[in-house]
Amino acid sequence: MSDEPTPHELLHAANNDPNRGTSFGMVSETPPELASLDPIQTTIGDASFTLYIAGTGFTDASVIVFAGHDEPTTVDGDVVSTGVDMSVWHGPDTVDVCVRNGSAYSNVLTFTFLPAPEADDVDAEDELEEDIEEAIEAGDAKKVHRPGKAKSEEPTPKKSKGRK
Numbered sequence: 001m002s003d004e005p006t007p008h009e010l011l012h013a014a015n016n017d018p019n020r021g022t023s024f025g026m027v028s029e030t031p032p033e034l035a036s037l038d039p040i041q042t043t044i045g046d047a048s049f050t051l052y053i054a055g056t057g058f059t060d061a062s063v064i065v066f067a068g069h070d071e072p073t074t075v076d077g078d079v080v081s082t083g084v085d086m087s088v089w090h091g092p093d094t095v096d097v098c099v100r101n102g103s104a105y106s107n108v109l110t111f112t113f114l115p116a117p118e119a120d121d122v123d124a125e126d127e128l129e130e131d132i133e134e135a136i137e138a139g140d141a142k143k144v145h146r147p148g149k150a151k152s153e154e155p156t157p158k159k160s161k162g163r164k
Contacts, residue, residue, distance in 0.1 A: 037109050
Protein backbone atom coordinates (compact mmCIF):
# COMPACT_ATOMS: atom_id res chain seq x y z
CA MET A 1 0.00 0.00 0.00
CA SER A 2 1.11 3.49 -0.83
CA ASP A 3 1.13 6.31 1.71
CA GLU A 4 0.11 8.80 -0.95
CA PRO A 5 -3.57 9.93 -0.95
CA THR A 6 -5.87 8.81 -3.72
CA PRO A 7 -7.33 11.40 -6.15
CA HIS A 8 -10.66 11.04 -4.31
CA GLU A 9 -8.97 11.80 -0.98
CA LEU A 10 -7.21 14.84 -2.49
CA LEU A 11 -10.49 16.20 -3.84
CA HIS A 12 -12.24 15.62 -0.50
CA ALA A 13 -9.43 17.40 1.34
CA ALA A 14 -9.56 20.33 -1.10
CA ASN A 15 -13.33 20.67 -0.71
CA ASN A 16 -12.97 20.79 3.07
CA ASP A 17 -9.97 23.12 3.03
CA PRO A 18 -10.72 26.47 4.76
CA ASN A 19 -8.58 28.12 2.07
CA ARG A 20 -10.72 26.57 -0.65
CA GLY A 21 -10.59 28.42 -3.91
CA THR A 22 -6.84 28.35 -4.13
CA SER A 23 -6.46 24.58 -4.47
CA PHE A 24 -5.93 23.16 -7.93
CA GLY A 25 -5.45 26.64 -9.43
CA MET A 26 -9.04 27.74 -8.78
CA VAL A 27 -9.72 31.41 -8.16
CA SER A 28 -12.11 32.34 -5.40
CA GLU A 29 -15.28 34.05 -6.59
CA THR A 30 -16.31 37.30 -4.95
CA PRO A 31 -19.96 38.31 -5.24
CA PRO A 32 -20.77 41.71 -6.75
CA GLU A 33 -22.59 44.34 -4.66
CA LEU A 34 -25.57 46.00 -6.38
CA ALA A 35 -26.42 49.63 -5.68
CA SER A 36 -29.27 50.49 -8.07
CA LEU A 37 -31.35 49.65 -11.15
CA ASP A 38 -32.21 52.08 -13.94
CA PRO A 39 -35.09 52.03 -14.60
CA ILE A 40 -36.68 50.44 -11.53
CA GLN A 41 -40.05 49.83 -13.21
CA THR A 42 -41.92 49.89 -16.50
CA THR A 43 -45.54 49.59 -17.63
CA ILE A 44 -46.88 46.58 -19.51
CA GLY A 45 -47.23 47.63 -23.15
CA ASP A 46 -44.18 49.94 -23.09
CA ALA A 47 -41.33 49.40 -25.55
CA SER A 48 -38.40 47.06 -24.87
CA PHE A 49 -35.49 48.77 -23.12
CA THR A 50 -32.00 48.40 -21.67
CA LEU A 51 -31.72 47.76 -17.93
CA TYR A 52 -28.64 49.27 -16.26
CA ILE A 53 -27.36 47.99 -12.92
CA ALA A 54 -24.83 50.02 -10.94
CA GLY A 55 -22.61 48.38 -8.36
CA THR A 56 -19.16 47.07 -7.60
CA GLY A 57 -17.24 43.84 -8.02
CA PHE A 58 -18.23 43.18 -11.63
CA THR A 59 -15.89 41.17 -13.83
CA ASP A 60 -15.86 40.34 -17.53
CA ALA A 61 -17.58 37.09 -16.53
CA SER A 62 -20.44 38.75 -14.57
CA VAL A 63 -23.93 37.65 -15.59
CA ILE A 64 -27.23 39.42 -14.85
CA VAL A 65 -29.90 37.09 -13.45
CA PHE A 66 -33.32 38.63 -14.27
CA ALA A 67 -36.44 36.85 -13.02
CA GLY A 68 -34.36 33.71 -12.43
CA HIS A 69 -32.82 33.60 -15.92
CA ASP A 70 -29.25 34.36 -16.98
CA GLU A 71 -29.30 37.26 -19.43
CA PRO A 72 -26.78 38.42 -22.04
CA THR A 73 -24.70 40.94 -20.09
CA THR A 74 -22.53 43.90 -21.03
CA VAL A 75 -19.98 44.98 -18.43
CA ASP A 76 -18.74 48.57 -18.41
CA GLY A 77 -16.80 49.31 -15.23
CA ASP A 78 -19.23 49.69 -12.34
CA VAL A 79 -22.30 49.22 -14.57
CA VAL A 80 -23.70 46.08 -16.19
CA SER A 81 -26.62 46.08 -18.62
CA THR A 82 -28.99 43.82 -20.51
CA GLY A 83 -31.97 44.22 -22.79
CA VAL A 84 -35.49 43.56 -21.50
CA ASP A 85 -37.83 42.26 -24.22
CA MET A 86 -41.28 43.57 -23.33
CA SER A 87 -43.02 41.20 -25.77
CA VAL A 88 -42.61 38.39 -23.21
CA TRP A 89 -44.27 40.33 -20.34
CA HIS A 90 -48.07 40.35 -20.39
CA GLY A 91 -49.11 41.25 -16.87
CA PRO A 92 -47.99 43.07 -13.77
CA ASP A 93 -45.19 41.43 -11.82
CA THR A 94 -42.27 42.08 -9.50
CA VAL A 95 -39.09 40.15 -10.28
CA ASP A 96 -35.76 39.65 -8.57
CA VAL A 97 -32.60 40.97 -10.20
CA CYS A 98 -29.07 40.04 -9.18
CA VAL A 99 -25.65 39.57 -10.76
CA ARG A 100 -23.44 36.54 -10.37
CA ASN A 101 -19.72 36.04 -10.73
CA GLY A 102 -19.59 32.30 -11.33
CA SER A 103 -21.46 30.79 -8.38
CA ALA A 104 -21.14 33.91 -6.18
CA TYR A 105 -24.42 35.86 -6.26
CA SER A 106 -24.91 39.54 -5.40
CA ASN A 107 -27.59 41.05 -3.22
CA VAL A 108 -31.07 41.10 -4.80
CA LEU A 109 -32.91 44.18 -6.09
CA THR A 110 -36.47 44.14 -7.43
CA PHE A 111 -37.86 45.33 -10.75
CA THR A 112 -41.58 46.05 -11.19
CA PHE A 113 -43.82 45.62 -14.23
CA LEU A 114 -46.81 47.92 -13.67
CA PRO A 115 -50.22 47.01 -15.12
CA ALA A 116 -51.18 48.45 -18.47
CA PRO A 117 -53.64 51.36 -18.32
CA GLU A 118 -57.25 50.27 -18.60
CA ALA A 119 -58.78 50.66 -22.06
CA ASP A 120 -61.40 53.15 -20.80
CA ASP A 121 -58.69 55.45 -19.44
CA VAL A 122 -56.77 55.33 -22.72
CA ASP A 123 -59.92 55.84 -24.82
CA ALA A 124 -61.06 58.87 -22.76
CA GLU A 125 -57.60 60.47 -22.98
CA ASP A 126 -57.40 59.85 -26.75
CA GLU A 127 -60.91 61.26 -27.27
CA LEU A 128 -60.13 64.39 -25.23
CA GLU A 129 -56.92 64.98 -27.21
CA GLU A 130 -58.83 64.63 -30.50
CA ASP A 131 -61.52 67.06 -29.29
CA ILE A 132 -58.91 69.62 -28.25
CA GLU A 133 -57.19 69.37 -31.63
CA GLU A 134 -60.52 69.80 -33.46
CA ALA A 135 -61.46 72.80 -31.30
CA ILE A 136 -58.10 74.44 -31.88
CA GLU A 137 -58.43 73.95 -35.64
CA ALA A 138 -61.98 75.35 -35.56
CA GLY A 139 -60.92 78.24 -33.31
CA ASP A 140 -63.60 77.50 -30.72
CA ALA A 141 -62.41 76.18 -27.37
CA LYS A 142 -66.06 75.86 -26.25
CA LYS A 143 -66.39 72.80 -28.50
CA VAL A 144 -63.99 70.76 -26.40
CA HIS A 145 -65.63 67.61 -25.11
CA ARG A 146 -64.99 66.92 -21.48
CA PRO A 147 -65.21 63.35 -20.21
CA GLY A 148 -68.52 62.68 -18.48
CA LYS A 149 -70.41 65.37 -20.45
CA ALA A 150 -72.41 64.91 -23.59
CA LYS A 151 -70.49 65.78 -26.75
CA SER A 152 -72.12 68.33 -29.02
CA GLU A 153 -70.97 69.98 -32.19
CA GLU A 154 -72.25 73.43 -31.31
CA PRO A 155 -72.41 75.11 -27.93
CA THR A 156 -75.90 75.18 -26.45
CA PRO A 157 -77.29 78.75 -26.57
CA LYS A 158 -77.91 80.22 -23.16
CA LYS A 159 -81.36 81.51 -22.29
CA SER A 160 -81.46 85.17 -21.52
CA LYS A 161 -82.67 86.28 -18.15
CA GLY A 162 -84.14 89.45 -19.57
CA ARG A 163 -87.81 90.37 -20.19
CA LYS A 164 -89.94 88.65 -22.77
